[in-house]
Amino acid sequence: DGGITQSPKYLFRKEGQNVTLSCEQNLNHDAMYWYRQDPGQGLRLIYYSQIVNDFQKGDIAEGYSVSREKKESFPLTVTSAQKNPTAFYLCASSIREGSNQPQHFGDGTRLSIL
Amino acid sequence: GENVEQHPSTLSVQEGDSAVIKCTYSDSASNYFPWYKQELGKRPQLIIDIRSNVGEKKDQRIAVTLNKTAKHFSLHITETQPEDSAVYFCAASKRRALIFQGAQKLVFGQGTRLTINP
Numbered sequence: 001d002g003g004i005t006q007s008p009k010y011l012f013r014k015e016g017q018n019v020t021l022s023c024e025q026n027l028n029h030d031a032m033y034w035y036r037q038d039p040g041q042g043l044r045l046i047y048y049s050q051i052v053n054d055f056q057k058g059d060i061a062e063g064y065s066v067s068r069e070k071k072e073s074f075p076l077t078v079t080s081a082q083k084n085p086t087a088f089y090l091c092a093s094s095i096r097e098g099s100n101q102p103q104h105f106g107d108g109t110r111l112s113i114l
Numbered sequence: 115g116e117n118v119e120q121h122p123s124t125l126s127v128q129e130g131d132s133a134v135i136k137c138t139y140s141d142s143a144s145n146y147f148p149w150y151k152q153e154l155g156k157r158p159q160l161i162i163d164i165r166s167n168v169g170e171k172k173d174q175r176i177a178v179t180l181n182k183t184a185k186h187f188s189l190h191i192t193e194t195q196p197e198d199s200a201v202y203f204c205a206a207s208k209r210r211a212l213i214f215q216g217a218q219k220l221v222f223g224q225g226t227r228l229t230i231n232p
Contacts, residue, residue: 031218042120042203042222043158058219090157100146100165100207100218105157 003027006091006106012114013078013085021076021109023091030096032074033103036060037088046089049074050096078111086112116141118206120223128231133194135226137204138186144206146218147187149178152201152225161202162189194230201225 004025013019025032031050035043045058049068063082068074074093078085088110092103117140127133137147145166150158164171164178164187171178175194180187191198203225207218 033220040123040225042118042224043220044222045219048219094218102148102160102163103218103220104160105150107157108155 004091004093004104004106006109008109009107011109011111013111014114016080018077018079019111021078021089021111023074023076023106024072025093026072027093027104028071029093030071031094032068033092033094034058034064034066034074034076035090035092037090043090046076116144116206116208116221118204118221118223120204120226122226123224124227124229126229126231127194129194129196131194133191133198133228135189135202135204135228136186137188137206137223139206140185141206141208142185143208146207147178147180148205148220149189150203150205152203158203196230196232199228199230201227
């Protein structure tokens, strides 16, 4: 069964701590994305990757970092520099080539501050 | 860059009535407009999308219309049912100029919380 898997579902961060959110897909999609969703707001793009070993900053990249060492995986690290990390984080993927294609989302990770 | 405005932020309709959600976009080069439905605590799910080469698309009780001149697009849900209650997001993006620049940046609206009253 193809899809996008995010883990963990819930995550708590202590002051000064870096935490990493996992995103894995078996859809054979080239492009992957990370979004942040705050209550009552839309999705804002943090980082995106078109292909392995390549990624670009989105609209709110400060305090976050990513890597794309494998096609299937696009982990997001929330660093201690992100002063307001409490949010719902969504990973998505899409087919890279051709005309605009739909983005498919994972179930999300809810991050909170301890 | 692209900016997408979505209205209304909340919408309450009686079961069986129709619901309409509207979005406007700023970048005339945008050519792809998906709509997502998000139930509480769950992932956004694509319900319908439209590309700029068509003005309307329908899928059972759901339809989307696009007015490129006015730069707005709308979601229409007919014969609403309780399970239609959710937050709906519109989005817009444009195809990259070069074929290898395939990753698209979707810009989302702020969302509309739709409540269907029995």
